[in-house]
Amino acid sequence: MMVLRLCIYKLRAQFYGLTxxxxxxxxxxxxxxxxxxxxxxxIEIRIIDFxxxxxxxxxxxxxxxxxxxxxxHTVTEGNPPISGEWGSPFxxxxxxxxxxxxxxxxxxYWCRVHPFMTGTIRVIDN
Numbered sequence: 001m002m003v004l005r006l007c008i009y010k011l012r013a014q015f016y017g018l019t020x021x022x023x024x025x026x027x028x029x030x031x032x033x034x035x036x037x038x039x040x041x042x043i044e045i046r047i048i049d050f051x052x053x054x055x056x057x058x059x060x061x062x063x064x065x066x067x068x069x070x071x072x073h074t075v076t077e078g079n080p081p082i083s084g085e086w087g088s089p090f091x092x093x094x095x096x097x098x099x100x101x102x103x104x105x106x107x108x109y110w111c112r113v114h115p116f117m118t119g120t121i122r123v124i125d126n
């Protein structure tokens with residue numbers, strides 16, 4: 001009887017181990033698929049710098065810049081001192097600016113308040 005209980009215990013432990021492993025495998029695959037279908041990206045402004053200066057996204061993705069700094073900033077397409085087609089107003093602490101990138105290409109951006117703050121968004125076709 002004791003041997004039977006021990007065998008049942010071992011089988012149950014193996015079953016639970018397999019189900020936990022399967023659960024994490026399914027979770028990993030599902031998470032990977034969600035990341036591949038990403039339709040928005042986030043760039044935070046911290047201590048007078050862009051958190052991610054260079055990112056790659058697919059066309060149709062909306063990028064959101066959030067100002068986590070105690071100074072106002074802008075997000076302006078182009079290179080200092082020339083502005084491009086799109087740009088934000090002044091973004092105060094805690095405020096944000098969003099822009100949807102609809103066509104492929106490479107888009108430089110900068111802060112009109114702090115021209116040394118620069119970045120590039122590379123948009124690829126999905």
